Amino acid sequence: MLAKVCSAAVQGIEAYPIEVEVNVGWGETNIAIVGLPDVAVKESRDRVSTAMTNSAFHFPMGRTTINLAPADVRKEGPSFDLPIAIGWLAASEQMESSVLDNYVLVGELALTGAVRPVKGVLPIALRAKLDGRKGVIVPKDNAPEAAVVAGLDVIPIQNLREAVGFLEGEVAITPLKVDLAKLFDYAGDDLVDMADVRGQESVKRALEIGAAGGHNMLLLSILSPSANHT
Numbered sequence: 001m002l003a004k005v006c007s008a009a010v011q012g013i014e015a016y017p018i019e020v021e022v023n024v025g026w027g028e029t030n031i032a033i034v035g036l037p038d039v040a041v042k043e044s045r046d047r048v049s050t051a052m053t054n055s056a057f058h059f060p061m062g063r064t065t066i067n068l069a070p071a072d073v074r075k076e077g078p079s080f081d082l083p084i085a086i087g088w089l090a091a092s093e094q095m096e097s098s099v100l101d102n103y104v105l106v107g108e109l110a111l112t113g114a115v116r117p118v119k120g121v122l123p124i125a126l127r128a129k130l131d132g133r134k135g136v137i138v139p140k141d142n143a144p145e146a147a148v149v150a151g152l153d154v155i156p157i158q159n160l161r162e163a164v165g166f167l168e169g170e171v172a173i174t175p176l177k178v179d180l181a182k183l184f185d186y187a188g189d190d191l192v193d194m195a196d197v198r199g200q201e202s203v204k205r206a207l208e209i210g211a212a213g214g215h216n217m218l219l220l221s222i223l224s225p226s227a228n229h230t
Contacts (some may be wrong), residue, residue, distance in 0.1 A: 001023070002023045002091060004101070005090070006103065009073075010119070010124065011073075014123055015127035017131060019068075020067075020084055022091040023065045024091040025064075026063065029062060031049070035066075036074045036075055038075065038077070040078050043078075044081050044084055047078070047081055047110075047111060048085045051081070051113040057089060064088065077119070078118065079108060079120075080106075082107035082160070083105040085160055086105060086167070096168050102134040103153075104128040104133050105137045105138075109160060115140070125145075125154065129151060134152075137157055137166070138154065138155070139156070144176065147178040194207070203219070
């Protein structure tokens with residue numbers, strides 16, 4: 001059986017959608033991950049299979065093929081563990097698959113089945129909203145970051161069993177909401193003033209323009225042995 005799960009990856013400061021396809025078929029038991037995965041992604045088959053059995057699911061027998069599309073973009077990091085596990089369970093008919101298209105899933109799995117935080121959740125949440133998804137299912141520690149995006153259900157989870165229960169409607173999880181006004185209303189004395197920065201007039205000018213217009217900005221620095229970067 002074939003199952004598809006929505007996920008995403010980050011390139012630079014923006015996220016792009018990744019479709020995790022899992023097919024479990026007849027044949028000698030084997031697991032293949034394709035779609036330009038890096039070492040961390042290839043190692044996910046061992047983390048995911050162990051997390052599944054330790055979460056009281058059975059390991060699917062037969063030939064399993066996991067495709068991360070699009071296949072021409074390199075996939076990096078452990079954030080695909082959770083969507084791979086959910087797709088694997090759906091493809092082996094251990095859970096319902098009809099609701100998988102509503103959510104974007106990211107998260108690293110521990111061998112116990114616990115879900116660990118990952119990087120880049122904010123741009124992933126922004127991408128999920130842009131693509132018209134109902135919400136994102138993310139590690140509990142990442143949920144406040146994703147909840148900054150308005151109009152998106154942010155579902156914080158702590159383990160694989162909880163994620164499956166939520167998707168099947170057996171576990172009720174209230175979407176996390178944050179008070180943006182309170183979050184950004186900070187007037188501490190430890191803030192650095194632009195007047196404290198010596199030189200770098202062009203950089204400060206660019207920061208002023210970005211702040212005034214609400215533009216995104218990425219600062220890059222070329223490291224050298226003689227330079228002191230703080």
